[in-house]
Amino acid sequence: MSTILVFALQPDSRDQICEYLQRAGYQVQAASSEAETQEQLEKFGYDVLLADVEDSRAAVRALLQLHERRRPQTELVLLIRQGLLGRIPELAAEAIFEVVEKPYSMERLRLNIERALEARRLRYEAQSLRHERHLIHQTDGFIAVSRATKGVLKLANKVAQSDSTALLTGETGTGKELVAGAIHYGSARAAGPFVKVNCAALPTQLLESELFGHEKGAFTGADRPRTGRFEHANTGTIFFDEVGDMSLETQAKVLRVVQEREFQRLGSSRTIRTDVRLIAATNKSLPDLVAAGEFREDLYYRLNVITVEIPALRDRREDIMPLVDFFSRKLSGDLKRKRKEFSPGAIEAMLAYSWPGNIRELQNVVERGVLLSDGALITVHDLGLPEAAGAPEQASYAGGIELPRGGADLKEVERSLVLQALERSDWVQKDAALLLGLSTRVLNHKIRRFGIRHPRWRRNA
Ligand SMILES: Nc1ncnc2c1ncn2[C@@H]1O[C@H](COP(=O)(O)OP(=O)(O)OP(=O)(O)O)[C@@H](O)[C@H]1O
Ligand SMILES: [Mg+2]
Numbered sequence: 001m002s003t004i005l006v007f008a009l010q011p012d013s014r015d016q017i018c019e020y021l022q023r024a025g026y027q028v029q030a031a032s033s034e035a036e037t038q039e040q041l042e043k044f045g046y047d048v049l050l051a052d053v054e055d056s057r058a059a060v061r062a063l064l065q066l067h068e069r070r071r072p073q074t075e076l077v078l079l080i081r082q083g084l085l086g087r088i089p090e091l092a093a094e095a096i097f098e099v100v101e102k103p104y105s106m107e108r109l110r111l112n113i114e115r116a117l118e119a120r121r122l123r124y125e126a127q128s129l130r131h132e133r134h135l136i137h138q139t140d141g142f143i144a145v146s147r148a149t150k151g152v153l154k155l156a157n158k159v160a161q162s163d164s165t166a167l168l169t170g171e172t173g174t175g176k177e178l179v180a181g182a183i184h185y186g187s188a189r190a191a192g193p194f195v196k197v198n199c200a201a202l203p204t205q206l207l208e209s210e211l212f213g214h215e216k217g218a219f220t221g222a223d224r225p226r227t228g229r230f231e232h233a234n235t236g237t238i239f240f241d242e243v244g245d246m247s248l249e250t251q252a253k254v255l256r257v258v259q260e261r262e263f264q265r266l267g268s269s270r271t272i273r274t275d276v277r278l279i280a281a282t283n284k285s286l287p288d289l290v291a292a293g294e295f296r297e298d299l300y301y302r303l304n305v306i307t308v309e310i311p312a313l314r315d316r317r318e319d320i321m322p323l324v325d326f327f328s329r330k331l332s333g334d335l336k337r338k339r340k341e342f343s344p345g346a347i348e349a350m351l352a353y354s355w356p357g358n359i360r361e362l363q364n365v366v367e368r369g370v371l372l373s374d375g376a377l378i379t380v381h382d383l384g385l386p387e388a389a390g391a392p393e394q395a396s397y398a399g400g401i402e403l404p405r406g407g408a409d410l411k412e413v414e415r416s417l418v419l420q421a422l423e424r425s426d427w428v429q430k431d432a433a434l435l436l437g438l439s440t441r442v443l444n445h446k447i448r449r450f451g452i453r454h455p456r457w458r459r460n461a
Helices: 011-023 034-044 057-070 089-093 106-140 147-161 176-185 204-212 248-260 286-291 297-303 317-335 344-352 358-372 410-424 429-436 440-450
Strands: 003-008 027-031 048-052 075-080 098-101 166-169 194-198 237-241 262-264 271-273 277-282 306-309
Touching: 003 011, 003 034, 011 027, 011 048, 011 106, 027 034, 034 048, 034 057, 048 057, 048 106, 057 075, 057 089, 075 106, 098 106, 147 176, 147 306, 166 176, 176 194, 176 237, 176 277, 194 204, 204 248, 248 262, 248 297, 286 297, 317 344, 317 358, 344 358, 410 429, 410 440, 429 440
Parallel strands: 003 027, 003 048, 048 075, 075 098, 166 277, 166 306, 194 237, 237 277
Antiparallel strands: 262 271
């Protein structure tokens, strides 16, 4: 069923249009101000925005801008006073939406809406072709080096190919939302909406109204009807984040949608059918919640058709450095700065850290390091890891660097370490000296002794 947001300044016009369109079989919602229109669009995304702007040129311009940002999800149908068309150059220039001049018949309006819907469908098709290219890009941004994470990616791909309900489990910041998005955009529903619901954020009644929508007067404060997320997610995917926080009452209603694929708006007895795939995520143990009587066992089994367990970062340490590299590259790109290296001590600390906040925490730590370091290297102090307090900045060589069986040329080893330190600190002698625990003077002496040169050191050349 197509969804329409009706924005009209005049209450009479608004009511009349809404009523007619509802009878014609659309899902209709009204907005009485520009701010409200924008808010509703951002929250729910509608197929069509029908706007009665009387003779306000400012309103037309604001709507055109809004529409520009909302394409291709929302099409615009403008209702304007006769003669206004010629007076707004932007309107004449853009042949991309429908303009209806007053007076008009409701039938004429309906035809224009149908034309807008058809245009929207075509635009979506064009976009989903482009989207396929985007997808490859998106998996590029999903770092999976460890076997565990590669397994997650493989399973997510399988889920994407099916239409089953999936449950994503994992600690906070492990990437549940990222995986949910990858499943949706990798699935046959990619051109449909991906609608997120955070079950922890809202009290029961508001959550139910978010999910199922409500009729006017369904509860105090419900002064006009509202379309819920299940309707908005039609033909797409609905993502229940923090599903473990849903109240038992709401769980019962959701169970019904999962089983019957239908529901009612609050305060209405009309049954609405919906075609959605459900993905749920939780960082709590649902079996524990079931045992404690806080989560319905039947709903748990319905959700748990395929479970994708995303391991904690500390259980897949091979991903740590590739993720650090990924985020620091991205950040230096964003900041248009030369990328800095991490000191050996910083690397050691990151590899040893337990990462309770997982990848989100790692991302923050890398960002902090990049922004705070003012030397050539990002040191452990720049990272500000809680457990790193007191961790040695330099690797401890209590065990020593192992002497190869055939022995070693100490001078050669020293020369090689000096070279490595210089390379790592971008040939800044002060920083290299820091890495080696030497004074700049002593390092400089060694550099001359070993005959090491660099084009940037003029005195040496
Ligand atoms: N494998 C990965 N490669 C690159 N970035 C990742 C990866 N996994 C997660 N991220 C990034 O880490 C951050 C946290 O991920 P996300 O929001 O998906 O976690 P979550 O499990 O939903 O967390 P919460 O339980 O706190 O809601 C996001 O910025 C996400 O893009
Ligand atoms: Mg999340």
